[in-house]
Amino acid sequence: MRKLWLVFTQTATICLAVLFVVSTLRPELLTWNARSNVVTVKEQLPPSPVPAVTSFSEAARKAMPAVVNIFTSQEVKRPRHPFMDDPLFRYFFGDQADAGPQRREGLGSGVIVSEQGYILTNHHVIESVDQIEVALADSRKVPARVVGADPETDLAVLKVDLQKLPSITFGRTEQLRVGDIVLAIGNPFGIGQTVTQGIVSGLGRNHVGITVYENFIQTDAAINPGNSGGALVDASGNLVG
16 A cells, blocks of 8 residues: 555656646646747847948949939920011010020939940930030030930930040849838939939839839939939949939
8 A cells, every 4th residue: 555655646746747847848738728828929139249331421432423414405496476477566576486496405314334435324314305415423524425225114325435434333133122222323403413312112113104114123212303314323332223
């Protein structure tokens, strides 16, 4: 009898010890345990020591020499006024009625993609114009001509007769991710070369209705009239759009 009691007490002790260990380490195994419905959440780990980026001046310094300002103009013919042959009308409005063709001016931006003087811009910047002038980052102004244009992608290539120009470095757009820092460099409102900063808000945007073939990078960097054709660069100053 004493031997049976000893076996019983030892067995009970072992069972209680196992129950204690399981309830402490794996409570979800005990279906009757009230903690079985506990929801697991992720807690932030201590941050690793990463140096904070406080300036993108190096990226801007690298890209800005390759970004140009584009000034365009085209001749616009005014229709002849139907009262031009009326002597009384000509007496009062002669100067205005006889005004000859006028020139309409436009502006935009471009990126030097080859040191041989090839510049990439938007097609709508140079569409239907008859004069194109390019202002380089070093303040030189030179005439340019169109050597290629594709309205369906809104792209155009210009050529200036200069050599050894500072050209942009192309980035790997396939590595671009939503949330990446980008800089937009251009000539907004014709005030001169300007840099704005934002992030990549979306990739592969289409059905926007701007061009036939669309694969846009969406960004919240400030883009204004005159920025068209300018550079969108990554945090290292490489061209991505």
